[in-house]
Amino acid sequence: MxxxxxxxxxxxxxxxxxxxxxxxxxxxxxxxxxxxxxxxxxxxxxxxxxxxxxxxxxxxxxxxxxxxxxxxxxxxxxxxxxxxxxxxxxxxxxxxxxxxxxxxxxxxxxxxxxxxxxxxxxxxxxxxxxxxxxxxxxxxxxxxxxxxxxxxxxxxxxxxxxxxxxALIPEEIVNKYHIFYLYDICRHLETLSMLKEREAVQFVPSHGDPVSNITEMADANVAKILEIIGQISNICTKPVTAEELLEHLCIHYGLELNGNQYVLLLSTIRAYLAYMLDEKMVEILYNRGRMEWKTR
Incomplete structure (x- = not known):
């Protein structure tokens, strides 16, 4: 403190x-x-x-x-x-x-x-x-x-x-941690789009310094989300579980997780998969007690 x-x-x-x-x-x-x-x-x-x-x-x-x-x-x-x-x-x-x-x-x-x-x-x-x-x-x-x-x-x-x-994460934090907790990818993307049109003298994120223009920050957030969607699509060319998908992403981004981070990011990966399923980017396979995800 x-x-x-x-x-x-x-x-x-x-x-x-x-x-x-x-x-x-x-x-x-x-x-x-x-x-x-x-x-x-x-x-x-x-x-x-x-x-x-x-x-x-x-x-x-x-x-x-x-x-x-x-x-x-x-x-x-x-x-x-x-x-x-x-x-x-x-x-x-x-x-x-x-x-x-x-x-x-x-x-x-x-x-x-x-x-x-x-x-x-x-x-x-x-x-x-x-x-x-x-x-x-x-x-x-x-x-x-x-x-x-x-x-x-x-x-x-x-x-x-x-x-x-x-709603907004500063670009330096986005580029350091890559995957940040989200509950609903679709609505989050809508929020980022809306905020870019919102007028204010200053915008204060919960983590980071105030800014007078949030366009760059919002664009960086959107770009990282789209990047992760692309990574998930590539990984899911072969069927994987959500846990295996998180493992692949952590290796790709060089992330080491503690227990808190693991449950936060596994929940986030499931949110990405739900979004991609609704958008017909992936499909679900049930195989011998495993729920697997595969790119369409």
Missing amino acids: GDFKLIQLSNHTYYFAARSNIGVYEENGDVILIDSGSDKEAGRQVMKFVKQQKWEIKLIINTHSNADHIGGNAFIQKRTECRIAATDLETPFINHPFFEPSFLNGGYPHKRLQNKFLLAAPSKVTDIIPDSGPVPDTPLEALSLPGHFLQMIGVQTPDSILFTAD
Whole structure:
């Protein structure tokens, strides 16, 4: 947390630069947070800065329910009794974070997956909000950003600062890690196309620095997705399982995975395969207890 710092973007909009960026909208001393960081320590740091400014946290808007975006919720809510707002499909995962590692693992998660990177402390969503349009009782606007997770949103402030959650990954991160977690490839591609037409003074991704123009970043994300689709097509000229496909891709990109990364990326590979099946790029074969994928 050594690099955790508050950066002002406009008159009323700030963000905490951290492992997962945290948006801040302040007006007359009242603060709305956009996500709460990756863990309890992020929440502690936020509280420290807010106290120094003599501000008061009234609301946390969670863009989605992944642990690195809700990790500070419980610490902050317990100490401030603030409200927490989220969309309908993300709410159960915030109220009951055990759903996330269970969902990713496809069943009960063994204890090595029950860690802060996949399992946040539970907090209570008080406001279920629409995934687009005005956020009730605030001057902020929600923007539907499906694809990365179930019902993810971005949040735009009246200062025209748009927090894009995990819809956009900076190009240097894309080129370092290659495969990043996605839930729905089709809708994610639609989101990237839509964001390129969206107007804002600055765009703030959850991982990386704010930018005034997102075209290059969006294009880099799309290009990497299409590249991976091409790699999958090449690998699937012979029938392979999803696990074997992930192995081939890790070898190709030189990736070494830990347990958390493995379940995240295996889930992502299944999302790619679902997209490619729907687009008639691959077919499913069931062979001696194996589900195999083959290029059409």
